[in-house]
Amino acid sequence: MARTAKYYHHGKSPAAWAGSIAAAIGFILAAVGSLLGPNWPLVIFGAAIVLIGALATMVMKAMGLGQP
Structure with missing residues (x-):
């Protein structure tokens, strides 16, 4: 039997949540780093978290945990 992927409605998939939370943390770190001087290592670390x-x-999403 073929296994079908679970349908997630409007970005409520685990992949969407993981990406959104990581992006929020990364942007917050980069913003704080840019306001503190700028503190370039913290800005770069925040950008790396976003990536x-x-x-x-x-x-x-490729593993099937995202919206198709």
């Missing part, structure tokens, strides 16, 4: 969240979202 890791985007990659995690794509991987989770």
Whole structure:
């Protein structure tokens, strides 16, 4: 029997949640880092968190945990 992916309505998938939370944390860190001087290591770390969240979202979507 063919296994069908679960349908998630309006971005309520685990992939969407993981990406949104990672992006929010990354943007907050980058914003705080830019206001503190700017503190470039913190800004770069926040940007890296945003990119890791985007990659995690794509991987989770490919695993079937996202909206098709």
